[in-house]
Amino acid sequence: MTNIATTPGFSAIVDGRVLRITLTNPRRKNAINYDTMVGLGDIVRAASANKSLRVIVLTGEGGDFCTGADLAAGPADAARGITPEMTMDGANAMVRAIVDSPLPVVTRVKGAAAGIGAAIALAADLSYFSADAYLLLAFINIGLMPDGGAAAMVAAAAGRPLAAEMALLGERLPATRAKEYGLITDVLSDADLDARVEAVVAKLAGGPRRATELTKRALNEAALASLDGVLAAEKVGQSELLEAADFAEGAAAMLQKRKPVFED
Numbered sequence: 001m002t003n004i005a006t007t008p009g010f011s012a013i014v015d016g017r018v019l020r021i022t023l024t025n026p027r028r029k030n031a032i033n034y035d036t037m038v039g040l041g042d043i044v045r046a047a048s049a050n051k052s053l054r055v056i057v058l059t060g061e062g063g064d065f066c067t068g069a070d071l072a073a074g075p076a077d078a079a080r081g082i083t084p085e086m087t088m089d090g091a092n093a094m095v096r097a098i099v100d101s102p103l104p105v106v107t108r109v110k111g112a113a114a115g116i117g118a119a120i121a122l123a124a125d126l127s128y129f130s131a132d133a134y135l136l137l138a139f140i141n142i143g144l145m146p147d148g149g150a151a152a153m154v155a156a157a158a159g160r161p162l163a164a165e166m167a168l169l170g171e172r173l174p175a176t177r178a179k180e181y182g183l184i185t186d187v188l189s190d191a192d193l194d195a196r197v198e199a200v201v202a203k204l205a206g207g208p209r210r211a212t213e214l215t216k217r218a219l220n221e222a223a224l225a226s227l228d229g230v231l232a233a234e235k236v237g238q239s240e241l242l243e244a245a246d247f248a249e250g251a252a253a254m255l256q257k258r259k260p261v262f263e264d
Contacts, residue, residue: 007039009023009032009035010023010024011024012043014053017053017205018205019047019050019055019103020057021043022061023058023059023060023065023066025061026060026062026063026064028070029063029066029067029111029112030061030064030067031066031071031072032066032068032069033069033073034086034090037091037093037116038090038093041094042097044094045101048102048103054103054104054204054209055105055106056101056105057197058120060110063110064112065108065111065112065117065121066113066115066116066117066120068115068117068118069091071255083239084240084242088234088239091116092147092148092234092235094148095119095123095148096227098123098124099123099220099224099227102209104126104212104216105126106125106197106204107121107127107128108194110133110190110193111130112134113134114135115136115137115148116148118135118148118150119147119148119149121135121184122135122149122183123148123153125216126200127184128185128187128196128197128200130187130189131188131189133187134172135172135173135183136170137151140168141250141254141260142247142251142253143246143247143250143260143262144250145241146166146234147234148231148234149234151163152224156223157182157183158183175187245263246260249261249262249263
């Protein structure tokens with residue numbers, strides 16, 4: 001195995017024909033900042049050009065997959081000139097890298113897949129969740145809108161009613177219900193999760209790269225044809241909301257573990 005990237009937010013290891021990416025911020029439940037989003041997009045795009053690779057596996061260290069953007073990192077990012085538009089470009093490029101990669105992307109999800117973490121999980125081609133895992137589009141709870149194309153991916157797989165429920169109410173969707181709606185590939189016990197993921201990875205690693213690439217491209221064309229338009233609309237809307245008073249209040253309330261009081 002070859003370690004090709006170790007950053008404060010993630011590690012990337014080449015294991016034969018497999019690229020294994022692990023989010024490595026368990027103290028923050030694998031919340032990600034701007035640098036991590038950009039780095040993830042870059043590493044996935046680089047893997048796409050590596051003809052020896054056949055599959056990417058993405059998971060999170062500890063008990064959660066990814067709880068979304070790291071709100072605690074926001075002030076430091078702003079202080080070094082990271083604008084809302086740059087943040088949205090980083091998020092969109094990361095999601096597009098996963099969707100556009102010629103390599104199948106497999107996610108192993110435990111605990112929370114929230115915010116942009118939900119978008120990452122849903123952008124994958126195959127997603128395996130532990131029984132205690134859940135999806136959460138909590139943006140509305142802090143004065144934001146879904147991004148990373150998550151609402152579009154939910155709507156594409158399960159329809160507008162569920163997408164509206166998740167996006168407008170900001171409540172958890174347990175893995176079992178996500179599976180019923182066709183949002184994820186499977187739900188497994190903790191004891192079975194790793195074995196199932198590794199069996200899938202082994203099969204993909206031995207598969208034909210070009211046939212896999214063209215199959216993935218056709219599936220995405222059928223299911224995610226509207227993704228570019230959604231990502232563009234999210235960039236405009238979220239960039240506005242990230243500079244609004246409601247988000248400042250929502251972020252402060254979340255960090256202070258209290259209920260937000262939004263403007264009338």
